[in-house]
Amino acid sequence: MKTIDVVGAVITNEEGQILCALRSEKMSQPGMWEFPGGKIESGETHEQSLVREIREELGCEILVGELLSDDTYEYPAVRVRLITYFAAIGSGTPVPNEHEKLEWVDRADLMRLEWARADIPAVEKLVGKR
Numbered sequence: 001m002k003t004i005d006v007v008g009a010v011i012t013n014e015e016g017q018i019l020c021a022l023r024s025e026k027m028s029q030p031g032m033w034e035f036p037g038g039k040i041e042s043g044e045t046h047e048q049s050l051v052r053e054i055r056e057e058l059g060c061e062i063l064v065g066e067l068l069s070d071d072t073y074e075y076p077a078v079r080v081r082l083i084t085y086f087a088a089i090g091s092g093t094p095v096p097n098e099h100e101k102l103e104w105v106d107r108a109d110l111m112r113l114e115w116a117r118a119d120i121p122a123v124e125k126l127v128g129k130r
Helices: 046-058 107-112 117-126
Strands: 003-012 018-022 037-039 061-074 079-091 101-105
Touching: 003 046, 003 061, 003 117, 018 107, 037 046, 046 061, 046 079, 061 117, 079 117, 101 107, 107 117
Parallel strands: 003 079
Antiparallel strands: 003 018, 003 037, 018 101, 061 079
């Protein structure tokens, strides 16, 4: 089974809310929530990849913080290794260039969203269930 390594950003604001992204109809798993990010390209560090992906997807710059989780999930056709980091907005305002919409969500409310399976371990860590 093919493994894809991806990075995700748990972007927090001054109120401690977390930026959640709703996958659009053009993406696989439409209508599911995820942490923004994407595939790691050859020669990139995890942090470089995350900065690039957020610039492309959200049109803003982030400051990458500490590692939150490194988990693997097996979908029927592919295995996804999701490496998730805490991050903060360095400059700009996030805009949903690829996603259906973005929402700032309180940590306690994260489990109310329907998450893409690969993101669930990170969500559980954030809400203290893991």
